[in-house]
Each structure stands twice: as C-alpha cells, then as structure tokens.
Amino acid sequence: LASLKGMDRRPVEEKADELLEKTGMLSTKRQKIEEMSKGMGQIIQFIVTVIHDPKLIIMDEPFSGLDPVNTEIIKNIIRKLRDDGKTIILSTHQMNQVEELCDNVLMINKGHAVLYGDVNETKAGFTKNSVRIVIDGELKNLNGITNIKHNKEYIELELETGITPQNILDQIRKDGINIKRFEVSTPSLHEIFLTKASES
Numbered sequence: 001l002a003s004l005k006g007m008d009r010r011p012v013e014e015k016a017d018e019l020l021e022k023t024g025m026l027s028t029k030r031q032k033i034e035e036m037s038k039g040m041g042q043i044i045q046f047i048v049t050v051i052h053d054p055k056l057i058i059m060d061e062p063f064s065g066l067d068p069v070n071t072e073i074i075k076n077i078i079r080k081l082r083d084d085g086k087t088i089i090l091s092t093h094q095m096n097q098v099e100e101l102c103d104n105v106l107m108i109n110k111g112h113a114v115l116y117g118d119v120n121e122t123k124a125g126f127t128k129n130s131v132r133i134v135i136d137g138e139l140k141n142l143n144g145i146t147n148i149k150h151n152k153e154y155i156e157l158e159l160e161t162g163i164t165p166q167n168i169l170d171q172i173r174k175d176g177i178n179i180k181r182f183e184v185s186t187p188s189l190h191e192i193f194l195t196k197a198s199e200s
Helices: 009-022 038-050 068-083 095-101 119-125 165-174 189-199
Strands: 056-060 087-091 104-109 112-118 130-136 145-150 155-159 178-184
Touching: 009 038, 009 068, 038 056, 038 068, 068 087, 068 095, 087 095, 095 119, 095 189, 104 119, 104 189, 112 119, 112 189, 119 189, 130 165, 155 165, 165 178
Parallel strands: 056 087
Antiparallel strands: 104 112, 130 155, 130 178, 145 155
16 A cells, blocks of 8 residues: 555555554554454554655544553654644544644534534634632632532532632632632533534
8 A cells, every 4th residue: 555655665564563563463563454453453454544745635534443551652643743833634423532642623514514623722712701620628608609510520610790710719729628629611522512513
C-alpha cells in the first residue's frame, strides 16, 4: 500500500517496524489480518493510513474496538501528527475525543451542519451561569443561588443574574468549608451537541 504512494521498499519496512513497535504490534509482524482480533486489525488499519506520511489524514472512528491502553497509544500518535503540521479530519460520535484532540469542531445533525468553530471558543459560548463544586461538609445557605443540583461527582450551583462565581466562592470560604474543587460550569461538547440537535 505504501508503494502505491511512491515509497521505496526499505524506508517503508523501517517505518512499518517503527509503527508496529510503537503500537505494541511488532511481535505480530508475520501474522495475517484474519488471525488478529478486531482491535489489532484496527491498529493495522491506522498504521496503513499514516505509513506514507500523508499531509491530509481522514479517520472514521479510529478508536473503535481498541482497549484503553491502545486507545491512548493511537491518540499520542495522532497528537504527534497534528503537532507536525498534518491536517487531520476525525469523524467520531465520542465528543470527549474531539475535546482531547481537535482544534475545530463541525457538528452535523440529520445531514446538516448545526455548529462549526474553534473547540474552546465553542464551549465558552455555551458557558452557563453556574459553578461546579466538590466540598467536605454541608453547604450552608448561600445568597444568589437559584438552583442546586447534586450530581454523583459534584454539586452544581446555578447563580442569579448579576452574581459572580467569586461571590459564591467567598461565601463558601467564609463558612470555613474545605473546597476540593471549584470551577465555572462549561458544558461538554456532548451536552452542546444535544442542545443543538434539539434545536434543529
């Protein structure tokens, strides 16, 4: 396959060995694809995609069938390709992967683009007037709160208009409560996609 892209045999073999070693697949070098698991076959497909050092890489659900260790290995290779200036188009339903790897996001619902832009700017544009906290102890009466949601990992406090996160932080600290985590609520891309999908 690499030779179809004009590569000479020797550098291809060296590159193949390098990628097989990085992905922990060197010991399977002489195995046939049909003898491999789905995850191993997925890794070989990835290697075939990048072996000829393309400037543009298009991948559809590249982590499907991979265990967490191999997923992280492939992510690290993708990050390196991105940092080397490659243009990568990643198609996935896993929004957490988009947040980890992508600079820009295009959300498509029912064949129509519903959102496009820089990942961080997109998330900032959907920031809610609320904070997420993890504390030791019980919250006392806080001024400026319209709603409290108790989630498994944190408590979300929705703030009145004009109330800032700093106002809430100051009140909690004044009550002497140990704060383990305090952050402005920024919705995940998954939550943003659900919002945009419901609008279209």
